[in-house]
Amino acid sequence: MSENSPALLHGPLHDWHVGHGAKMAEFGGWLMPLQYDGGGVVAEHTAVRSAVGLFDVSHLGKAAIRGAGAAEFANRALANDLNRIQPGSAQYTLALTESGTVTDDLIAYLRGADDLFLIPNAANTAVVVADLVAARDAEGAELAIEDLHRSFGVFAVQGPKSAEVLAELGLAQPEEYMSFVDTTWAHGGTGIPLTICRTGYTGEHGYEIVPRWEDALVVWEALAAAVARHGGRAAGLGARDTLRTEMGYALHGHELSTDITPVEAGVGWAVGWTKEAFWGREALLAQKAAGAPRKAVGLLATERGVPRAGVNVLDADGAVVGETTSGTFSPTLANGIALALVAPSVQLGDTLALDIRGRRLGVTVVKPPFVEVNVKD
Template sequence: MSALLRSPLHERHVALGAKFASFGGWEMPLEYAGGGVLKEHTAVREAAGVFDVSHLGKARVRGAGAAAFVNSCLTNDLGRIAPGKAQYTLCCAENGGVVDDLIAYLLSDDEVFLIPNAANTAEVVRLLTAAAPAGITVTGEHHDWAVLAVQGPQSAAVVAKLGLPALSDYMSFAVSEAGYVVCRTGYTGEHGYELVVPSGAATEVWDALIDAGVQPCGLGARDTLRTEMGYPLHGQDLTLDITPVQARSGWAVGWNKPAFWGRDALVAEKAAGPRRTLRGLELTGRGIPRGHMQVYAGDQLIGETTSGTFSPTRKVGIALALLDTAAAVTEGDLVQIDIRGRRTEARVVKPPFVQTSVR
């Protein structure tokens, strides 16, 4: 653990009895004493929880035409949104594989703030820097900011109590008088906010949230929450070998744009049809699926799970899996997951596995 980076809130996590894990090169809280993943997951679904996600990257692109430049690189179409809005997008390789999925905050035509995943931040910054024309700068600000995700049905009341703008429009953001960026985003499927605050102010904001009765939550609950929603995790459900077309993330691709990284490969794959597709699987009996478990239709191997967990909300095992298109399985069909040598029946379903208040 000693070689791992630490959040500016690390000592707060220690004081709360956090169990730590390595994630994207950072030592981050997995769960806290006095409840664990189940309590933390339930708090987000029913009330409000706060996640320290300061390991997420931060980068800024500035200069005349910065938004147009970013738009020519990343998959989604920034032209669909106005300043003050954020957008989920993908950074793809030329073969269509996903280097990273990230959030782009459009400040103006000349400034875009990006939040990539922790492990991929350096590569995203490198690629953008190498492609940037004269007059446009790409600056890594990974350690300048902390990110706190306040999620759950009561999150709006909590954010308002802190004197911050409790925005109602999904994927909108505002900058507070103190310079905090408040965005109506999250990774849990619940109404929520991500607060991007200067690293030096992180403990003050964290303490205010805990004093307001918000449940501290670790990355264990973040994973069960996002899996229940069918949200992909880079490194598992999206990788350099798994394209947006295969992952059913084509909605985050601006297909009519003339240029973005990986465009030719993705357009060709979309036209031909992917050889495999990401599907939801719900166990019909007992068992907990994990990633990289083989999936069968009868005696035929048809794919592999990419993510899997026990759903605290549904009380059933759930998974995301890449299934061969040629197998022609459809929603409602039964397949089997090889869980530690035992074939366990699962039904093919369309995520999300739970219905929540994301919008």
């Protein structure tokens, strides 16, 4: 699909990215920056680990559930337990199929018992919203469920200097991990409403900032200038992928899908196992009790080579024991790394191999993250 295809959607910063030398690529039906001229993925990755990076992730979905009992309704639908958090906190959660596999993973912002804001993945927003609407209608609940995909942008400021960037601009900084604030930023004589959350997808200290679509450019330009002053740079989604793979974070379409359950993917911590209801509950409880047929692991290359997604994992006898779900070169380690779903018999420390077009690449089974970063700092 070409960059000029009318089927690809443009975010609010499309012209800025093109004007600043971004190589654009398709992500979930949207044309987004993969990397920028003047460094590329490795330089952008390194900036995030050493200083600060700025990502445009406005292709991510946005949705809202409002009305009496909105949080209780969402808690009967989504896998994690919203009762674990208080208003002003966000939660990583899952929308599951009735067979217990993953329709999508998303962040739920709990504003109050009657107000929930959701950020699903780009390609899955319409499906998640449709499933919520169907559940609402089946219950006869009087709730407003809105697809707000193109009403807001989403930016991520990530890295050890991210707090300094926000402080320079006078932006509110939520202190607790996965907490958020709805605030108004005084800029240029006007007040710009923003939601700022202490979270991210890189493992570094950071924030995700949600402006209105029409305010996206002015917020981004201020952030980009401040990030540059602190030794950082704008980063594309190529670096976002290498950063999240180093942390072992799941990506929908790779580690999570309608063919993979949370138990298999190693994200059972995002399931409210004691809740009385959530989509896919019975199937997932059954799999947990019986034992999943495969499990998620990390693989560290022991030879020169770059692992890729979708290749067979082989044991010492050459038998297939799994398949990679993600694979890349780690700029931090200067080494190949991969995530994989493998047979339960595979153990940490095992020596395996990847079948890459007939060539075997030696790997060792490890437990992610591949790099030591305290995401909750």
